[in-house]
Amino acid sequence: MAHLYPHLRLHQVFGANTDVGKTILTTALAIASAAVPRNPTAAPTWQTDDRGRVQPHSDGDRVHYVKPVSTGAATDADDLHIKRFSPSTDAKTLYQFKQAVSPHVAASGAGLTDGEVLRRISDHLHQCAATASASASPSSVAYLETAGGVHSPSPSGSSTAHLLRPLRLPTILIGDSLLGGISTTRAAYDALVLAGHDVQALLLFADAGRGLGNAEYLTKWGRDIGLPVWALSGPSGGDLWGLPPAKHASTAEDEQNMLAYYRGLVQGRGSERASADESPNGLVDAVRYLRKAHEDRLADLHSMASRTRESCWWPFTQHTLARTDGDVNVIDSAHGDFFSVYRSQKSKEGEGEDQAEEGSRLSAMLDGSASWWTQCLGHADAGLTMAAARAAGRYGHVLFPMSTNEPALRLTEGLLGVESQQKKKRTAMASPGKGWASRVFFSDDGSTGMEVALKMAIASSVQRYDPRSLTSQTAERVEPGRSAGHAGGRSREQEWTVLGLRGSYHGDTIGAMDACEGGIFNSAVEWYRGRGSWIEPPTVSIRDGEATVTVPQREEGQPWDEPGQTLTFGDISDVYDVEARLSSDLCATYRRQLRKWIEDLVVVQGKKFGALVLEPLVLGAGGMVFVDPLFQRCLVDVVRDSEDLFTLTDPPLRSARTPQPPRGEDDWRGLPVIFDEVFTGLYRLGFTTPASILGIRPDVSVLAKILTGGMVPMSVTLARSSIFDTFSQSDKKVDALLHGHSYTAHPIGCEVANDTLSRIERMRTGGAWSEEWQDWGAVSSSGSSTGEDEVNRPWSFWSKEATLAFSRHPKVESCMALGTVLVLYLREGNGRGGYSSTAGADMLKDLRDTQDGSFEFNIHARPLGNVVYLMSSLNTPVHVRRGAERALEKALSRM
Template sequence: MSTLFRHFRIHQVFGANTDVGKTILTTALASASAQRGNQTFYLKPVSTGPLEDADDHHVNRYTSKFKHSIHAECLFRYDEPVSPHLAVKLKAAANGDTEAISPSDATVVDAIANRILMHANSTSKPAHMYMETAGGVHSPALSGSSQADCYRPLFLPTILIGDSKLGGISSTISSYESLLLRGYIIDVVLLFRDNYYRNADYLKPYFADRGIYVATVDPPPPRLLDPSENFKVTDKYYASITAPTAENPEDTLQNVIAHLDSCHSKRLQELDSMPKRAYDNIWWPFVQHGLVKGEQDVTVIDSAYSDFFSITNKTGFKDTSGKQSLLEPQFDGSSSWWTQTVGHAHPSLTMAAARASGRYGHVMFPQAVHLPALKLAERLIHDGPGKGWADRAFISDNGSTGMEVALKMALRAYTLRHPELNNEDKKQLGILGLKGSYHGDTIGAMDACEEGVYTCEWHDAKGYWLDPPTVGIKNGEISITVPASLSSFPEAKEVKAASLSWVYEVENRLRTPLAQAYALYIQRALDSLEKRGGPKLAALVIEPILMGAGGMLFVDPLFQRVLVDTVRGRRSGSSSTWSGLPVIFDEVFVGLHRVSVESSGPILGVYPDISVNAKVLTGGLLPLAVTLASKSIFEAFLADNKADALLHGHSYTAHPIGCEVANETLSILDKLKESDDWKAAQASWAKPDGEKSPVWSLWDPNFVMEISKLPQVRETMTLGTVLAIKIKDDSAGYTSNSAQSALRSLLDASEAEGVLSSAPGGAPFGIHYRTLGDVAYFMTSLNTSSKVIRSIEDKLWKTLAGS
């Protein structure tokens, strides 16, 4: 990931095009840095063409007077003067290696990161480093990907070499915008002075409006045929643009160096000041500020990429030698509150957002349509989680409001079938749910849950909540824990399962004694509620398979199936016309493959009347929710009177940016289904006979089983991207600190002995994780590499087994 040093300023040099003078100007920058007494390093990651024309050789040739303070090198060199991705293939063909694989982006990034660390640690005096890319911003890397994407994990501040020729205004601005879309910090635009096209006259005010400094220098003299004369003339040219002269006392590269140094200092000062400023001004969610002792407890996230934050290293900021990086990678162990789908700063999602923003911005939606919303609705209904049962899609702005919409739909549908209810009766209607449920923090969503830590003074719990049996792995065995309230099944408090696949093959379990016990328990509870005059229930609301905020409770899917069958009067399958109670599936957390399945309907063998998807839906880039509804639910709002419509909406209902990003995310998920990592994970969780299991996990089955056997671990459980570890604690519950205490060392980026580092750049990394009392959970993106996951498993094992 990104590195930052007090004494070691690094800038990456991108060009707006080929032949814009990147090497000339980078050579001049290196000379100007050396003139100021700075140890200077020049790095060309990839070079193509003859050795005598190589850029690092040019730098060494024209900075020989500074040979003790300038070091130039190249990491990957190819003979053919063509695009890097093609040069790799030509070299392999010349060597007769038709099966050769191009170096991956990760290989290139790791090599660069290692060089940066090596040079940063080689000196304690102020030093500069310039890393020159090849060609234009989007010239291919060795793998064939865009350079702008290849180098993004390093997140180096950037110098953009503008184009001074005809068409250069457009190419410079286009390059700037391409870098900006990927989050690069652009400190300066540098280009040759041209008195005919005068591109700088246009670009200076353009970039000044965006707070970016533009500098110009004279172009180099024409190349002379005589090598010795050419050297003299070129050497004189470099001297003229790197030091002030009587003719041009201000506009020289020394001013650029001073500006780059100033940008570096400002970045350091801002990062240094952010903890206190945040501590003094911000009210954090889900944080007891009385337990935050001061600015030292604040995590500063400088950037994020893939599965990692780049955070400020408190040790580095205190390191007086200046050799330690002030930034370190930290694995985003909660997927940023369960939102990340394909990692941070995914360029495809960023481009989708920009595409919709540029075309629409935001537009009104009632009785209107735009293409992103239409495509999203059609896809979710006909080819996604609504396939076979959903008729309409209502698009809102986040999971909690999506659930508010679902509750309104269900309650209206119920009241229309019960005309005997007066207005006061309608206001007292409740929902049936499970203990530990959580549907969001808006008041209506909270009212659909029992009293708990998330509720507030206005909370009015409206309903009844059953004790759910849960699935977990205890001491290497898969167990179903039956709650004490389920007295109709006295045989055992725990039911052992032969395999994880058996638990989730619900249809095969419907005629078991446990299914009969579940049905009896549910019916008795409902009968008892009615006899004692409890709230009249108007809907069933469940988080299928996994209840997240309630403590990562993996509910026995058989129980949820029996529950749905019971409230519907035993009708199963798709929901064309709801019966008994309308059923809502809150799939905000678990939906769209978070727990290995697109939707829980096929697992439970029943489909809802209403469901809500969010979080994964937009890849974690921005909020959006979709509430899907069956035809009979939709028709409950059809009338000639507007007051009977679903009068619910938001200013940003179906915002085009979110809809377009959701469509892009779903396209990426379609490709992930065929990825090697998913196929390997599915194979590792296959049934004993090799047949595919209905559920699977990206976490290794042997690791999950073995860690459940550790003395301080009560149980583990995993599905899809989620791993939950429950710590043994007599005072278990949300307010317990046992999980936080047991795993505190994971935050430390210090690399444990024998643990493979797999963060971008190969740096040791810490793990940012969240706990729910005695439960610690870890969550990957849907495309987290197996290498990264294995590294996390190693860290978890060493932390828990060694404590």
């Protein structure tokens, strides 16, 4: 990951193109860094040796130079050029190939991978840092010179900009001073910024009277965008200053010409002699600026924790627990599955708190919660970044009512699985609404998406079951029964509520909160009114290596009329084979007790319901509770088969049923069923939608988080045509779904979502997960899932062997793995589990803060009481997942 050392300043040098003078200007930087004193008020003393080479200053930098890959004759290697003109520089080429070919061709031909090259660079920079730390010199600098242009290919065929992105070294861009150089320089800058690099300075050769105006233009452009520009030149022969002198036939004379040229680049020629577009002080000001930028970066990172504690209000956080700056994760950047986190060592005695300490650094930390369940392709993914930029450049944001835009329409058709009428085909993408949904409503996050779903569903129920539809004569007849104190009567105004599961969580907006039973997230909110009835669900886990279903204990207000029981299965796949389990005795028990529960709520208690709201398969924020899929299937079936109860217009007067017409195939029955798939949808659990496991389809579904790959916020609410028809039966605006957001269907989010869903589909059909399927027995040893077929057996990115081992660990009550999610339910010696437990937080603190090297990398995750979970992306490398499993095992052993 990104590198940062207090006493080693790092820079990567990119060129706007080939042959723009990267090696010349990097050599000049090396000379200047060693010769310019650290004291900003001290003037350089330009001493030279007997060959005319500028000598290092006693207060200058110790300089390192590294070239990752070089091709051609070793005698022409750039590191030899550096050593020739800056002998005090520690120069090294990591991979030298004799073939005079493009570096990526030589590297790939030798079998090198991007990962190997990156690790070699990282190791070398660590060595430079160790040397700097042990040196008597007050500071050092390392310049990493790239080959070719910004997007010159890496060994894998990617680009150099993307290869080096995990290191995220501060960048010096060498501009192009030749014809067309303005365009290539600006394009290179844009490409570097788009790839996530921090471009600190632009260097290029001054115009030297050629009339191109590159330096003048780029200096003004740099000033406009806040990018410092240095236009440099040196003596090119006689009184001429400009580009490097032509190579001389005499080696000795050629060397003298270059030495004079380097002195000119480094020292400049003063304001009286420099041209209007030329930096008069040469590289002196540039070196001092880069040093100051490094110091400012350290100081800024060092102060971010305290500044954040003083000004920001974190979600889901008790701020009194952030007692010190060390409790704050300062995330400098993120790439792939890792954060780059600033670590500040304890201050030395007498050292100011605002001063960056000697041991401060950046360290890699695994994003173990996938950044609140949003990541699926890794942080700063190049494809998603380009998609966002593409839409931003084309649209920015445009309004959506009575309008359309191409990204939004393409995403809508993709989610519904419909073909474009123009192209007769669509880009393959995950289509969770295929076969049942007819409309897509856009909003901005999962909670508001659920608000929309509740509005849709309850309005549909009201239209069908509202007692105000009684005739005036019937209303007059039943009026006495509505009077206060009347036997069997109740208030005329009856609240529409929802059915759901205990432990559910659907978001933090007021309506979504009210659709959940009171708990830690909502009970403390004075406005909260739990508008629903919730049932304790049977759960699934792996205990001591056995797949287990646990049925709840007897409890007042719950349907369970028998003591809690535990059932074991031969394999976890047997639990998720819902169709096979429909003929079981347990299924009959579920159906009987669910019908009894609903009947009591409606007939005896007089409740009125507008929707069934479910998180399919897993209750995420409720503690990563895996619900028995058979139970959820039975609950949906019973609700849909209980229209005779929901049609009661005046419970408990059972004779007041309203006859209902037959329901069409696309019509909702009983109650509209809402699937909250904000967390569980789009392959988070290994399937496009959990509906494929349950064997049923919802009437309304909400998707977010993975939808846009963790890049930008957006959610969608998918609905059946019968739900849409509720709001489209008149021309009156008041009958429409009056809900919306300023950024509804914003093109940037839609374009990112299109790219995300297409990438996921390519991974699924391209065999990217075949080894994981085989590990869990989801397919045969030679099988794969392609085209329209989808694996519908449980599988996980986490290894089955590790999961079973965790389930047998003495510190673990049970565990579970499905898709990207791995969950450990820790034992509580005092019997106190849930959110009041600190066991999970203690273990995760160990994973996050260990400095003794016992883990391959530290891990950041969010605790849920005594529940510890890790979440991968859909493309997390195998070695990272295995490393995380090993870290969990070590952390358990230390509890």
